[in-house]
Amino acid sequence: MSVFDNPNAQKFYIGGSWVATADASDIIVVDNPNTGAELAHVPAGTLADTDAAIAAARSAFAAWSQTAPAARADLLDAIGAEMDRRRADLIDAVCAEMGCPRHLTERFHVAIGIGIWGKTAQTVRDFPWDRQMGGAQVLREPLGVVGVLTPWNGPVTSVAKKLAAVLGAGCTAVSKPSEHTPFSAILVAEAIEAAGVPAGVVNMVQGYGATVGAHIVAHKDVDAITLTGSVGAGVAISRAGASNLKRMCLELGGKSANIILDDDGFAGAVKTGTIATMLNTGQVCFAPTRMLVPRHRAAEAEAIAKAVADGLKVGPADAEGVMMGPLVSAEQYERVGDYIRIGQNEARLVAGGPGRPEGLKSGHFVRPTVFADVTNDMRIAREEIFGPVLSILTYDDLDQAVEIANDSPFGLAAHISGQDSAQVASLARRLRAGSVYVNGATMSFDAPFGGYKMSGQGREHGEMGLEEFLETKSIVGL
Template sequence: MTDHLKFYIDGAWVDPVAPRTLDVINPATEQPIARISLGAAEDVDRAVQAAQRAFASFSRTSRQERIDLLEAILAEYVRRQDEMARAITAEMGAPAALARNAQAYMGVAHLSTAIAVLKDYAFEEAPRGATLISREPIGVCAFITPWNWPSNQIGCKVAPALAVGCTMVLKPSEVAPLSGLLWAEIMDAAGVPAGVFNMINGDGPGVGAALSSHSGVDMVSFTGSTRAGVEVARNAAPTIKRVHQELGGKSANIILDDADITAAVAAGVARIMNNSGQSCNAPTRMLVPRARMDEAKAAAKAAAEGLTVGDPTGDVTLGPVVSDVQWNKIQSLIAKGIEEGATLVTGGVGRPEGLTAGYFVKPTVFADVDPDATIAREEIFGPVLSIIPYDSEDEAVAMANDTVYGLAAYVQSGDIDRARKVARQLRAGQVILNGAGPDLMAPFGGFKQSGNGREWGDHAFAEFLEVKATLGYA
């Protein structure tokens, strides 16, 4: 077990104001692998003051200076990318291949995208008559990031904020803090000016609340549960700061009657089981024509039972879920699905066969699920799929939209024009047609209780900028 007891503030590794520690647990073994310090309001105040001091000069750096800085960060990140992947596997259980090729890679992707966008981004418009419209960095940003895609969520906030000239304080998840510590080491090695990037470990009550309520923070960007997002917004309200949130989801996957049911269902199963179901945009509600439910059940059963679950350092499809808290929540919801009468196609409660330790969950598929059932309404955040029958295309669209969430939606059809027509009716921030892969320039964010604002690509830049009108300029 290793100790990581310092915070990164004002360009130096410093001790917390008051010592308080937490063990970091490897979810595959249930054993502690590291120990971190938990910060408090006094640590937050030190970091925010450092970011405020740094903002005065960093906000006035040139476009080229920030490009050079981002390129230096990218080079250092690439050098330590394999280390980042190993840290993510250890702290939250992502299988090695997923950690390397997706989880850790997203840091590279967001840094590279920010560099590309920054090269041509228009911070000023041509004058409108005598008035100049310009976009300036918003100020000190607080970033509160989750454990499920830890480096991705740090990268998609840090990279665009740096690109436009903001300074920041990061609080990574205390459940999976090793990747955040690595980010701080990377920023330090790349020569980020003192105070521009600061990092404090801690929990929500001790650090998250202090950050979101601090009068010196101009903007807070939070990724996590909708419940916690409400608290962030409540804490931020008295200081009228901008609040950007990427929250929960219960995304529908509409498989239309002209789709290849077997292929579409198998692809849907793979997409939800990826990262052990711990993705906010996972297509957890699969809507299939009632007449083809038997085909869907057979395809889902075969796909789920073809997955391997086990030691994430090996060649497996699914590792554990992140913690005992998550494991117990998922188990209770699987039991609830059985209790409420859904057809258990495969999986169920308990660990997969042969695994006696670790927070492993059986890949679980329910069918004939009532759209009002608990498992069809609540975000489970585990490898659990609900297959829901529908009788018409209009009913499928209505079911898809019948949720408090609106992060993502999926449509599968043999006719792209039909898929596009359905997509236009879906109330979600991102709609994925026929298994399309990610687009780093596409805005990511949700409708309704899935949050507000957008991340990724050029849309992310706007979140960290204020708009200024200078009258009489021309």
């Protein structure tokens, strides 16, 4: 049976069971971005569905919060094992819902989404839940019910890493996945059920952000929100959750600078940086979309970036040799196209441009695009495009490179490529970003991840990710 014919896709996971919606009159149509045609549909959750999920989470919290950390860690391992058993289904879901090429889906979306459960389980086992500080006993205790709002650009990894941290901390969850990628999340919920997680600890309702998401955020029985989304969504959620001072963990947008130093590794770094910008069709919050190069090597950088962009094979997720799939939706296709047209009026087009690549007549495909002569006051340099669009900027010295890199409303990540380790380390300390990736390094799931400035608040991964969902209690005089 195809994951898209799964009867659970027409239900919600609430209180340990798959239950029908309170009102089946509204549906969410999920498109296949590879074709632009309808893929399947799921019910759109109602306020009554959301209330039932929150009530189940609240009821389950008392018992789950008292579960020993070691027992919670064992369950996280079991969920990872169940997801591994459904690996092929997860790959199929992401390829069809999101359009990521199959080999990249397996490597980045599914393998990481499976592995994060075991990594979080080890963090739970190693965490200092009880320690002495200045004569007091200091306890770390579960926060409560957490609303989990996840995006479409990491439909397995985002759901997995957030739920793993919430459950590992001893909290219960109400999850609302993106309406663009519900089927991946349903498979995660089925793995949670199969692993034997107690009823009500995890609840999942499909729905729109303006209804289900907003109701979760405003609800008095939800104690915290963890969101990956846009700056606009983060601001709205912060306001809506202020009435009961909800804890907020917000991973928002980015416009990451990529400083490439003037050394023998320059050509390779430009190639690597261009490819990184195009991966996942540019739908990556920490992608190195602002490439900063020495002014006297700008022409060289442009030629390399153009060759990379022009050489990337674009096509459906299951097509042979494809390196870049479609954007997730028609709305995203229009948004990215608008930014490419803005860029044509602001800067010089080096590669790509508006419209679909040659030979692709349908689907949400765009051309890998590179702009040169970009300055930091242009919209394509300041705003998050969330598509395969690279801007090349120039600097005269490293002080200016740092100034340009930090001159952004965002501060999620930054990238540096260079062969002088001491010079790179010095630069990294000067950059106002939550993570700095050196010489093509990838994300560490042991290190905290999150942003400065408008890129959000709070951290994910490792000990600090767990702490987002914990309270601190001091017992003095015992």
